[in-house]
Amino acid sequence: MNTHYPAHALRVADYSMILRGQQPPVFGLRDRVLTPETLGAAFDVQLHIADVEVGGRSYPAVILMNVREEAPPERF
Numbered sequence: 001m002n003t004h005y006p007a008h009a010l011r012v013a014d015y016s017m018i019l020r021g022q023q024p025p026v027f028g029l030r031d032r033v034l035t036p037e038t039l040g041a042a043f044d045v046q047l048h049i050a051d052v053e054v055g056g057r058s059y060p061a062v063i064l065m066n067v068r069e070e071a072p073p074e075r076f
Helices: 006-012 036-043
Strands: 015-020 023-029 045-054 057-067
Touching: 006 057, 015 036, 036 045
Parallel strands: none
Antiparallel strands: 015 023, 045 057
């Protein structure tokens, strides 16, 4: 499955991969790859991952906290 929504991958994937432009991809177990640190570095943002309860069910949510001022030049 391909998604641009990390919360979707947190909900359904066993393994995940983050493609990072000119840098090598990050691949592995979902809980080791989809962390605030790896996602934040890939998208140049600060974020938080939390579970949100809706209708008695728990769903992962990726919450944007801050956009970094400058993207590293090697990203593109």
